[in-house]
Amino acid sequence: MEENNPKVSIVVPVYNREGLVGETLDSILGQTFPNWECIIVDDHSDDSTFEVINEYQSKDSRFKIFKRPADRPKGANSCRNYGFEQSTGAYVNWFDSDDIMLPEKLEIQLSSLTKSEYAFSVCQTLVFEEEKENIIGLRKESIHSEDFFNDFVTNKIMWLTQAPLIERSFIDQYEFRFDETLAKGQERDFFINLLSVVNGYHHTDQPLVLFRKHPNSISNKPSTPQKLYSSFLVNFNIIKRHSSRLNKESIRYLKRVLLSKLYQLNRMDERSLVGDILNQIKSIKVYNPLELLVIKLKLLYFANRNSSK
Template identity: 45%
Template sequence: MGLLVSIIIPTYNRAHLISGTLDSVMAQSYQNWECIVVDDGSTDTTKELLERYCKRDKRFRYLLRPKNRPKGANACRNYGLEMSKGAYVNWFDSDDIMLKSKLQYQVEALENNISYFFCLCQTEVIDTISGRSKGLRAAQIFSDSAFNDYIRREIFWLTGAPLWKREFIDKNHLRFDEKLQQSQDYDFHISILAICDSYIPLEAVLVQLQLHDGNMSNSIIDSSQKFLSNIEVRVRTLHKYTAQLDEETKAFLFNDIFSFFKLSISTQNLSTRLKSWFMVVRSLKYFNIPVQSKLKESSKWLFGAISSKRYYLTSLILLPND
């Protein structure tokens, strides 16, 4: 029968979408799975829908995020892991589709290559309005320098693509940061690649990302918490993994941080602009720049943050193609 796979799906008000996801789970050629759906407090008909699926197939479990856990998909993912029993773990989103052979191909790959701890696959983007493919989510999912290349987004994958060995997740105490509102999968995968950057890449498309109004309108600027989460992840990466970062990746991270800061000038309130400025200044300590230059530029940036004048925002560190 094979080892049990735990599929963990956070959801919030996706009653109109999640049936496609759950049907794709039921259609898996690999049959030994449990699917744990963790509800983040839906106010639509998610509860009634999931109860029908649970009655139809006992491999489904419907759980509510505990009230003592923060709202958000990250807490739901972590709670689902805690409640799961599988030897393998596949986090998945409640609006995406597993192609029929996903679990089978990835379980077989890991069982045939026992020294690896996770297996990736390709993801195809589907326009739900036209039904047409928009191509791969990322052209490349493999690199000989996966840690630095993933940070620079030269390779990339989303939450649903990997199948993980549970022993690896538990041994390294790997969890999603429940304080983050965005960039959580980026942060999670960076933390994993810092520990282990060897994995099995399957070039087969085994996941479909469904483009719809809900995810196309998920803007980084509509919430200060979302906005600052994106910067925090990049500053944290600079701080936590400095010794593992090459110089190009450090410059890339700073460029990203500074780009968010510039965006804050026209989109965020004063408090968020000042917090963004502070995180830019924090990141300067990882670069060999004269103190006088740091002070001069930091002062200009502060004035730009207060006055909302973008022409004060010139960067000290740029990537070669800037």
């Protein structure tokens, strides 16, 4: 029976979403595919979020609520990983607590995936603002290409956590997890790692997710040194781990990104992080001696200019 009607685990991390999470959970309740469980991991909210999600668990046993264990780092990455560990489905769909699943998401992607040779399926995403009827447009025009790995690296194609439905056996085979040390870029890191081991994936250009644009979303919060450094590490690790799959355009793109993070941290006078980044940049040997000299001269120039203010 399980082979013909596999269970899907929807894993939702949540923190202080008392006014939004209900609409997300309603959209999960509205799925045309019924064999799902929804693992909700509360990151110790200090508003009424826990009471809201507890009402859903009381009404439908497919909702299962957990709190992030105290020995796990705070943040969505830990909640996603812990939620996955508590899940039992043959397929997994991580989802965010402020977005919306359109009714046929699970049914369409699961039907296509089970008939294919692929390990995961990606759908299109529409962006809305305030009310779901206020559609702004697609989150990204393209979610697939012939050279999908390099095009994802250079952001020519892109999707977020909500879009993929993934085989659990595939996740387990490669021990994929969200990096709990990252403050930013965790989705990019996770999906780059997935794409690095596959020859293809199923995709549908039908929008099956609504992405909510609102002032309190994590993506709208200002950059901090920790976020900039995390973003550096994600892109640095792409070169370090996947250099054999990168084309010249991707290398140039990543070099620009690394320098952007370096210069932003330098303007914040984060000298320890700047020094660490410089050492790591030297280690991957993608910058020639002249480029390294120019980088050091620019850092020296900005340091002198800042000290004279």
